[in-house]
Amino acid sequence: MFAYQIKQYGKQEQLFLNEIQKPVLSENSIIIKVHSASLNPVDYRIRNGDTKFVLRYSMPLTLGHDFSGVIEAVGSKITQFRVGDSVYGRTPMTGAFQEYVVVGENDIAKAPKNLSLVESASVPLAGLTAYQGLFDWLQLKEKQSILILGGSGGVGHIAIQLALLTDAKVYTTASKEGQAFLQQFGSIEFIDYHKENFYEVLPPVDAVFDMRGGDELTHSFDVVKTGGKIASITSIPTPSYAKSANMNWFYQMILRAFTAKMYHLSKKKNIVFHSFLTQSNRQELEKITELVESEKLTISIQKIYPISEINTAMKEISNGRAKGKIVVDFTNKERNE
Template sequence: MKAMIIEKYGKVSLKLADMPVPDIGKKDVLVEIVAASINPVDFKIRDGKVRMLLKYKMPLILGNDFSGIVKQVGKDVTKFKVGDQIYGRAMKDRIGSFAEYISIDENAIAIKPKNLSFEEAASIPLVGLTSYQALHDILKMSPGQKVLIQAGAGGVGNFAIQLAKTMGVYVATTASKAGYELVKSLGADQIIDYKSESFEEVLKDYDGVFDTIGGETLEKAFNMLKPGGQVVSVSGLPNARFGKEYGSGFLKTNLFRLLTLKISKLEKQHNATYTFLFMKPSGEQLKIITELIELEKIRPVIDRVFPFEEAQKALEYSEAGRAKGKVILKIK
């Protein structure tokens, strides 16, 4: 099969290569991929920035989420049959959606929404599951509460805004003037122009913050929380709560403790809770997301679709950070 690979970590270009079609296990399905989406985690994996948590063998096929058609099922598969149109997010140790085929556990996928094209469906799994697990599983937002969703015009942000509104939550978000109309159309209640306003000074007494930026932006988020508030981040550093669930020798080192010391101090200072989120694939949660999409409560936001052969251009375009919504690879 044709696949886009890297042969080493670093700022390297994707290489089109012939790779073997992956084998399937008893609970796996083989999917012919129609479309895949590009996500910031793809750059981080390529650059080797997640090696303390995830280790891969080279050559490595990049890509984390996709849509496609089931071509083969393992002997113990009960949820899907050949011909089903599905979408999903690969397990962290079985990535590889920038390819013509992928083997994936049946519990990581769901039937794609009937009202979406394959390209639209491919834009959903990673951002949808990340948003659901942040807002529902960790922050446990409830009607009437207030949340700040950083970078509302980005892939995760625009989904999270819509999901939060289905939960009855008051949503503030940060965006540039170029992204203002988009986040407003998605339901944002308050929009902070991050180029001219300081969100931590404008917003006060919030129940939660969904951080997608990290660094100083993450640290400033604690200033706007009410006592007992929470921050969940996909761009900060892992912490002990992450370690209990995923486990990592790095989390026990003195270097880790030193790197996370500032966040730990901020938690105590503001009587707040910080959690790092590394999203887990879930077919069951995708079913919930599918229902919301088919009820037209959530819609995909796609910036551009690139042909498979232009995967490197697509990666560069996404990495530049100017996309309003998701960047998609059309495989088939």
């Protein structure tokens, strides 16, 4: 089967077309023929080598984290799905940019009935990341206030909608173009980062959800109320994530060392800080499906590329200016190196 892989880490590394062995079915696994996959910032961060101290991969490496497709085979102990089901989900690690994926029952859900399979591919990772950030880590409650950094991106525009559904007061940083894009989702307070710094104008908030990192993450500690919370997907995972993911004490110690600056800052400010990696969760993905099917949650797709143009798609997601999601369609049969 075909796979789009990298040979080594590097910001200029190109995905190349390779032939690899098809996954083997086990009693607890499901084999899916991939229809489409979406691109996410984690894909170029892995390609760049940003995560290599936490996540160990062997080369060549197939990138990609979420997908849609049709089930081709199910193991003898699979009870929730059957051959022919249209599904969407995320790979347990990486590897969605290939012809077939093998996953478990917890990694997927039935694809939304009101979306095509191409559209469905845009949902799983961004949807789960937004859901887990808001509700598992920040534990956002009704009427609370939240700053969402990077609101016009793939995760951000979903997080804004989910936060609004809880009747939260939502602030976000966005360009003028980003504001025009996000206004469709409801009542949002915008801070134009071209004109002002959020930490100089924002009133204290209960929570911050960070999709930007760097100085913006550091300054988040200046705007959160005492006892408030910050969740980030840009920093190295914190020991709280390692514990939730059942990593052993050694990894928890390593992550404590890598995140010492943020740990001390959170203690000094009396703020709870979590940095996390998204986890598979069928129940949460099913909740997202219900919101999509009831039209309470809209996933915006900026562009759909044929799989043969995956490097162009990767370049676009890498520039950090995408409004919504970028998807690659595997049903286009043209393939080039």
